[in-house]
Amino acid sequence: MTDTQYDNIPPGPGWQPAYIKKSRGAGFWVAVGLASFFFLCTLLLFMLFIGSLVLSKALITSTATKGKKQAAETVIEGSGESKVAIIPVKGILSNESAEGLFIEKPSIVEVVKQHLEQATCDTHVKAILLEVDSPGGGITASDIIYNQIIKFKAETQKKVVVYMQDIAASGGYYVSAAADAIVAHPTTITGSIGVIMPLINVAELINRYGIKDNSIASGNLKEIGSPLKQMTADEAAVLKNIIDEMYMQFVKVVSTGRNLDIEAVKKIADGRIYTGKQALENGLVDQLGYLEDAIGLTKKLAGLTEATIVRYEEHYGLADLFGLMSRKLFHNNTIRLDISQLQERGDTRPMYLWNGYSKRE
Template sequence: MFSRRHPILFFILMFTGIVMSSFVVISLAVMVSLSPEDLEVGEGVGVVEITGVISDSQQVIDDLKYFREMDEVKAIVLRVNSPGGGVGASQEIYRALLKTRDIKPVVTSMGGVAASGGYYAAAATDGIVANSGTITGSIGVIMGYTNFRQILDKIGLEPVVFKSGEMKDAGSPTREMSEKEQAYLQQLVSSLHDQFVRDVAEARGMELDVVRKLADGRIYTGEEAVSLGLVDRMGNLEDALEWAAELGGLEDDPEAIYPPRPKTNMIDYLMDSAAVRISSIMPQPEVGASFIYKMGQ
């Protein structure tokens, strides 16, 4: 065996391998644990990210507040890679952005997709930059659920419901919907849609009728969105940073400053990554009707 014939060389190789492995683990742990609070930063542009389905607004609101109060940050870029999400969460982010842009300039950088609730948020900023192939628009509201009535009939299950009012279980997946309920839920969808259209028109300085014509749920490429007035410029994240820096009175090539995140150790990082991967491949249950500003599926 090699270890018997060349014991010294074998020992050197083993020692080198152990040292290199330890160095990689320590380096990764340091990278994971390091947060912007550990670094001294100069003046720059804060970057707030909206990634994935918008189900909760708290992190984005906290990040915006952090940069509003940070003197070194002269402007903010909202980086959006989202197909949209919950109505309430999208509206909360919209309001937080309106508040923020009254204090510091905010520019949106659209990634691959910034649609529906993602566009709702972007509309509240001072300017929007998109790639020519960005998928955006999808201004609209969708409500959907799966009706299990026929399955319940086949297996002999009969749901029993006690309710305080006629519309309390409107949209129930266990029975057919009445015409009155359909009209009621459609009215809710239309009301939420009107709010979406109104807020986009107000924040973007566009005519209400113009936005309404564009807001039939269809998606647009970034290039189309520019020609329609929904987006201001073509460009990527770097272009958005430069525009925001200009609005904030900074020099060219601005420093991008990201909000701090809680420190974590390597084991927590690996466990969290595994949990995210598992959740991404597991089927998501549908739990009844809900209203969402999300690109149609």
């Protein structure tokens, strides 16, 4: 059969000329797009993981060789070699770090300590201005910060001034009492000198529903403060003695810091809060004013006519993020996710805290 005869044979079913390409459907391209997306995401996560391990090691090495991380200095105003360092003391006072899933920030106690150490080592810093905006917090945290300030003053002979912002109550006032002078904003809420130990009792509620507490204790006072049983007179007396001791410590701190008689402090230390004006009338602050007034007073006490005002600030970059992420998730080369860290826990310990404070998000 000749070539011409082959050319005349009709094509079979489904036959298409070679030059006609079969078109791709929409589903094909969607599948390709999704596959590419997931591949790139996997690659990115892998790179982040490797980067976090490398940067974490670099951070540890850097910390060991160069010392602790220095706070960033933001210039507020002024000029000259002499500096006044503004150190913020804000939020609930605690010596526990703020932990999240990937980020762990140091406690306010540790931050203040680092800032004071930085100001101690910097010979250009001639005085400190503490910006206090806190309702207080833990007794131990408040006392540690207070003693860090006292130690700073003793070692450096540098002046410390407090500028109270919205709230400087209870533990917030406790740490303020360490300063050489206190300036309160006209709208400041301060005072709340006293101790509180939050205790919730649900004994009647659980009894109503037939729930029984079968805890076994080694002594009559072992279950003191338990929310599942009614408090006895002996238990109340024990807790009251503890509260009174912590209260007198607070009173002595105020008496020493404000140069007031113990009995005079007791009269105003009944737990009530004061406005800035009321605090001034009761000798708890030295003057009312704004930030510029506090800066002016700080410079005056330090004998400065000219100074650069800087604020210490904690900045967290990508290196910190990666380092903290790796330490959080891959401690000792083992993945760990502590779900309990994501839960809020009640606090029943004695506190220098103004309970009227509402936590701001």
